[in-house]
Amino acid sequence: MGGGDGFLDLLQNLGREEMMEVLSDDGGFCQHCQALLRTRIQNQINNRKLRELSVNGSSAGSKISEPSARKPSSSSIQTSDSEISVNDGVSSLDDIGLLGEQNEHVRFAEVGRKKNFNYVERIYGKPTNLLQGLELHTRVFNAEEQQKIVECVYQFQRMGRKGQLRARTYSEPRKWMRGKGRITIQFGCCYNYAVDKNGNPPGILRQGDVDPIPLLFKQMIKRMVRWHVLPPTCVPNSCIVNIYGEGDCIPPHIDHHDFLRPFCTVSFLTECNILFGSNLKSSSPGEFEGPVSIPLPVGSVLILSGNGADIAKHCVSGVERRRISITFRKMDESKLPYNYLPEPELQGIKPLVYSPLSKSPVQQNQQENFKFPAQRNQHENFRSHVQQNQHENKKINDNKPGGAAETSNNLFAMQKDDFPPLGSLSSVNRQRTQQNNFKR
Template structure:
């Protein structure tokens, strides 16, 4: 296990009741009425049908923990401490080109690579597994009715945008099931949708609909919003991180793929009837303010020996306990910077 994995393996998620019914869960907002009528194959349809925007799922403190985790993985990738196809940092040769990607769970190729692999999941390649903190995010989204328990993600890709980085117009590959989700961090940005998205210049696009994605928001893509309308992210004005969670088609699973017991048997919790609220995501390796309200009885992973116990066991009895078109093909450029660049990073 990498140093990052060791540091993050002591995570826990519990339940505590909202004070007077006014917990963080009561602040969650869900927008599901997106509408844009466009003519497709001779008939008018709502091309945004199936899109949902959820806010208030992750607190500012949780967002910071997640961002810090991603930054650590980026550092490990630059040092060559992740599996080869996990981390990719192409050279920036023009505006909108060269964003950093970190993929977990499966190796996905955006375009034909040097080995002749077509776009899609490369079944004979391995990348690092989904890290514990990101699995906690999946659990939160399933429990809070953001993602259905019938489509629990088993892969994800992290996009790290610097200023002017973008994602060109596309429809996500059908090696992945619907729905899938994108969580935004650090800054708000726009995502464009439409059956006809125009490329006006490097990182500059136009479309019939624009949706703002606040930091911490979760965008669900399903239905027409995932399969009829294309989407893109124009050049961002400031640094941004997004994490896209997706479930692989069983026929496209990597050959060495094994289901993660931490992501099995997840179910939505009935908060309205039980009056329950999950405790914020915590990293026991760093101080976390105590909850304002008493924590309900629920077994949690905690303690200094949790890392050792997790490494000794590959199965978890309880589903509520967790351990650990114009795209460059992943791995087409060196994922590791030249030695001089690595040395420069250390000083």
């Protein structure tokens, strides 16, 4: 399906009914063109919803308007043993977008993925890519889902202000200067940012009294694992919600190692930049400077691991407009709160092992190996045999002009930075080309 000015001129000459008639003729489009059209139309719908959400979010009558900053009176505060559940009145993502298995397949294929971030500094005299381990996954949550999640967060904010959440769950510091006053809501565990009045050092408070992860957030975790955003070996069991008002920030830091790697942060309401570097400096209250700035689109998930989580510091300067982020992390087992109980819904989550539009050979092998473990050994033996033959051929061809170049392509190797949307046409075509080359 080609583009170009001539094609666009033709479209502009069509009326609405004529356009609908052309697009409804499925017989006139191949499978790939139908998928491309579907993706572009869905993106336009999502963008329209986000624009409406942005406009409504700033109006007084918005469904997701920010809760009033008025503090509750002492008579309205309940004890930490309140019977009100954080899941009361909160719907799951299954109610707002995942209408069936096929719909999940289509959405899964539309996720954008980037992981080839690179910025080199000398660390202890050695050139080091500070951004190694970072991944950005876009279009993970669409506009309707974002609205539901934001509504849920504001509901928790209202509950927190009324004292309906457990003692350590909700925190709203006084906004006494620019950059101060970010609201936090912690679920699963309480993280202590600094030495507290009881002498507890920074880290997870094992006796901290917080609410468990809400149902909606567990649905978010399940999606991220199923859609290959988070690995099934590191399923989060805690999260922290950050609610930014204008001018609020997060100062430079490295996340505490009471939390395992990778961890992730999901962005809502407005896009902002996150800064990375080994030495981030403060230029004014709530403002920071650093060598690398990465935009975080709404509905996206930023994965932090490797050097990007352990060597580089990261921060967010004072935001220009309201923003919400949710950071999901898995606790080190030796640091679990004493009253922690595993969440049954977060056990045994398995990633999707197939592509929604057409199964690539690699994904087919993954599915077959998962079902038939005995055949995995046969595949490994075959792979080992081919690699041995390639090694022997290399010895022979190295003595010929151009011989080394002819055998340098390993059919079974995938480039380190290859990270297209799962099920994308580029990945399928690359796999088919490799198959054809191998058959020759």
